[in-house]
Amino acid sequence: MPVPDFVTALRAHVGHDPLWLSGVSVVVRDDKGRVLLTHRKDNGMWAVVSGILEPGEQPGPAALREIHEETGVSAELVRITSVESTGPITYPNGDVAQYLDVCFLARHLDGTPHAADDENLDVAWFSPDELPEQLTETSRARIAHALRDASEAWFHSPS
Numbered sequence: 001m002p003v004p005d006f007v008t009a010l011r012a013h014v015g016h017d018p019l020w021l022s023g024v025s026v027v028v029r030d031d032k033g034r035v036l037l038t039h040r041k042d043n044g045m046w047a048v049v050s051g052i053l054e055p056g057e058q059p060g061p062a063a064l065r066e067i068h069e070e071t072g073v074s075a076e077l078v079r080i081t082s083v084e085s086t087g088p089i090t091y092p093n094g095d096v097a098q099y100l101d102v103c104f105l106a107r108h109l110d111g112t113p114h115a116a117d118d119e120n121l122d123v124a125w126f127s128p129d130e131l132p133e134q135l136t137e138t139s140r141a142r143i144a145h146a147l148r149d150a151s152e153a154w155f156h157s158p159s
Contacts, residue, residue: 004052016094023099024063025050025139027146028075030108034125035143037132038070041121042092046132047139050101059102071123073111081105082145082154086138101138105146 003011010019026049028036037046051066053059060077067075082103090096113123126132128147131140145154 004054006055007052011095016096018088018096018098021097021099022053022059023050023101024053024059024066025101025103025142026063026067026075026077026106027081027103027143028067028071028073028106028108030125032125034127035131036071036073036108036113037124037126037135037139038115038120039122039124041119043136044121044134046126046135048103048142052099060104063102063104063106067106069117070115070120071111071113072116073113074109075106076109078105078107079151080153081148082142084154084156101142103142103146 007019007021028049030036036049038049039046049063049067049070051062051069053062063077064075067073080102082101084101084103086099086101088096088098113125115121115123128143131143148154
């Protein structure tokens with residue numbers, strides 16, 4: 001589902017004006033240490049699995065839902081790796097959104113990855129030292145945070 005129904009309903013009232021939304025992203029790794037990426041249809045870029053939380057939905061179950069919806073695989077969550085606010089994002093249709101993102105590290109359990117929804121052109125495994133050039137900057141940062149050898153989540157520290 002590209003845009004949740006509740007966002008479509010909000011857009012009927014606010015048009016393209018900025019929306020503040022909560023989202024999740026997931027760095028999924030396989031037993032070879034590779035990272036699962038999606039090739040997004042909306043901007044042509046590669047990215048980690050991500051999505052918008054439905055009203056009342058918890059971040060963990062939302063992350064697992066997004067992994068399955070976008071890639072067709074099942075995974076288990078390992079830990080939260082980062083929490084941050086994105087800058088404003090303008091989508092090709094003119095909609096503007098900004099997200100509070102909770103990023104997870106997950107371990108692939110089962111299934112062969114494929115573009116399981118209409119949001120993505122492709123899904124593929126990449127070695128962390130051979131990530132595609134056309135990778136979103138937010139995904140590059142989320143991967144770096146997820147692959148740190150640290151048990152605590154990264155977040156912006158007060159200046």
